[in-house]
Amino acid sequence: MLKNARHALSLLTVSLLAAPAVQAQAVPNGYPASYASVIDGAKKEGKLIIYSSTDQASAQPLIDDFRKAYPFANIEYNDIGTSQLYSRFLAEAAAGTPTADVLWSSAMDLQVKLAADGYALSYASPESKNFAAENSYQNMAFGTTLEPAALIYNKRLVKPGDLPATHAAFAALLSGGKLTGKIATWDPEKSGVGFTLTEYDNQTNRDFGAVSLGLGKAQAGLYSSTGAMLEKVTSGEALYGYNIIGSYALLRQKTVPDLGMKFWKDGTIAFQRVAVINKASKAPNTAKLFLDYLLSRRGQLVMANQSLIYSLRGDVAGKATRATLTQAVGGAGNLKVIAVDKRLLDNLVPANRNTFLNLWRKNVKGQ
């Protein structure tokens, strides 16, 4: 009897000791021991709602791997366009209905605006030390990926000799008269992401004027989505696509081998997909785990090799990484990354937008 009781007691003790060891997720290497409390907190939370502009197909490997690290996490992933993501969140926040815990979007300016307007949770991520200052805004908006703007082309119809390496060469090609109606690029008057990219192109690229005049001369088709442009180039309706998001092109190359992609040797611009945690999140700990995961080496490895999104960290090896990109653009100096900072808010001032759009309309549309 006594023996049995002792036996039971010892079993109980063992299971009490063992249970946390089995269930508890180890604090990731290099994180402070106090991180255990975030993990414990997350276990008690319900579902983590993510609003994201990243395709479900690209995000799935990340979600699956995240769940491997934290099997208790319950994730609801909403794939929504950037503008709608922003407006839906604001409306839901105002209505007090359930909304996103994590917002992960390519609209850098809108994400920084959310932070500046007080919607973001300030969080000192243990991963921050692995990132540069240009990758985050006041511990509230975090750049997670690199999104280079590439020149894509149709390999069936464009000879390798016709591939310009610099903007000046491209401008000359555009003005040559042979490419009329054969170019696709963003319509910054219709796409927020297109505006950010094109406007930054203008800021950093001294040949932008010549390129934009060339786009006008070649009567470039102006589009509001990357996919539409990829389709035009894939089918050969356009020969080149200018300022196309590299990660999308890389993904499409898996199924369409005829799709070529080239980066500029005289400066390639890139933006960052920005993550923000909702200050009023009902699952703040799980949100922190997810953000840290996106920023972690592990998460960035999945991005670079499975999701085919260029990883932001320098210490990740694989197909779509900062290292491969740096090499493709001909050195780190040629990679011009849009910083996650409050200068992005200037983009949202109508007068500023009009200044650029007027230049655009004049050069490209002849208005």
Added chain:
Amino acid sequence: MTVPPLAGQRSPARQGARASRPPLPVGWWLLLAAVAVAVLSPLLLLLWQSFLSNPFFAPVKQVGVSAYSQVLTDPAFWRAFGNSAVLAAAMIFIAVPLGSVLAFLVTKTDLPFAKVFEVLLLTPIFVSPIVLGVGFIVSLGPSGFVSGLFTSLFHLTSTPWSVYTLPAIALIAGLTHVPYVFLYVSTTMKNLDASLEEAARLSGAGVWKVMTSVTLPLVRPALVYSAMLMLLLGFEIFGLPLVLGDSRGVDVITTYLYRLTAVTGVPAYGPMAVVAMILILLALLIVFMQRALTRQRGSYASLGAKGYRAQRLKLGAWKWPLAALTILYLLYAVVTPMAGVLLRSLVRSWGPGVNLLDALTGANYAAIFSTPDLSRSVVNTLIVALVGGGVAVAVYLLVALGIQRAPRGVSRTLDYLAGLPRAVPGLIMGLALFWLFIFVPVLKPVRPTLISIALAYMVVWLPYGVRLITAALGQVSRDLEEAARIGGATATGAFLKATLPVLKPGLIAAWLLIFMQFVREYSSAVYLLSPGTEVLGAQIVQLWGTGAVDSIAALSSLQIVIIVGVYSLATRFGVRPE
């Protein structure tokens, strides 16, 4: 608005009869209240928003007309408005005559293959305009397969046409809307008492004479409705110009909305609401015109206890040329874009230099079934279309009855209300409904369910559904019902026993049509999507944003297969009214 006293509506002659007017006035008032809430609450919210400087839910906002002046002084708005007007005009002048003549040929004459034509003529209705646009690009665009055949046949360097210009989009819009008119007019024609046509024929009138002097005047209300529907849809059209006009800057009012947001960088709700208000004013005008044009309601009722069918009119020598012309139309407006979409769904890449056999793949479909949200959207769409569509028919029938039978004030108000929702672009209507779903406490729990999507569809398609059922009702004579009433039946009983059985085929046809629209509907659910409530159409718009054309083509093809499948199943079971 002053409401006339209900009792005053009764004509003295009828007052003597027991329970002279059909159901309780209270019922009509309840119906009116329900429709008013469903239709007006989103519209009033938009009206309020149109006078605000910030989102209505923002803590800081000012009331004023700045949004109006921003839109009305924008040259881009007026360009878009002009383009919309061109599309609407093209739709009226192409779709109404062509659709009516085709309806006449198919229902009244001995046109060869009439049965096959009838099914094929309906197919464009099954397909989202975005999908049709993609289909036209894949087949007739600069790299299209038809274009490729044509240029190599005639040794040209490029096609002598474009699908991206305003005239091209107008032509495509006109031709792809023929089926709406066809459907509407042919349903009406089938229910016509054919004795007048027979009489005209026997007294020596030719086919054209019968059509122009007997049949078309008889279906005049249907023609007017169709024309007004085209006008409304012309200003609401979104998918085709989005896909075809985007790259060359051919904006219409609905796609102009994108430009509004890009000017400020944040969603410009004020100006968007202003655009909605302008469209609502237009719609009011159109409904008003329509009422003025079809004032003599009920005077064309000619199907009742005395149904009579004439022989089909003989086309004679015109038989084959007309069949050939019909085939030509079908080839252009139906076969070409649908083949384009199906082809696109089966290849990895396309265009000059691609051997399509090498590019063949089933991967686009496999991707749908391995991506949970995409495969769920197929199932959800079926549920919304079947169940939601069924409920919608019942609701639309009540509204149509209200318009036909309620006291004048109620009837007239109902009629105007029912015409309104289609005037607002689905995208904006969807946004307003989304706001209601999250800000109105009672509706909050509904939002993450499919019910929210079914409700949104029901509101957006109210005008269409009510017109369909009004047309069917208009063809049912009240004689039978009156007889039942005289025999002592209650108003409701008389309706259920006498009118409903005659109306049944019309209702089933309406349910089929609404089923198709619900499967196809795309813009109004975009804001209501959440994990678990994905639907095909909205998913396609979502994917268009990121541009996964592979998945779009596969989903669209499934969309086509579902509807064609269900439709042919229905015809096989004899559901189609004949």
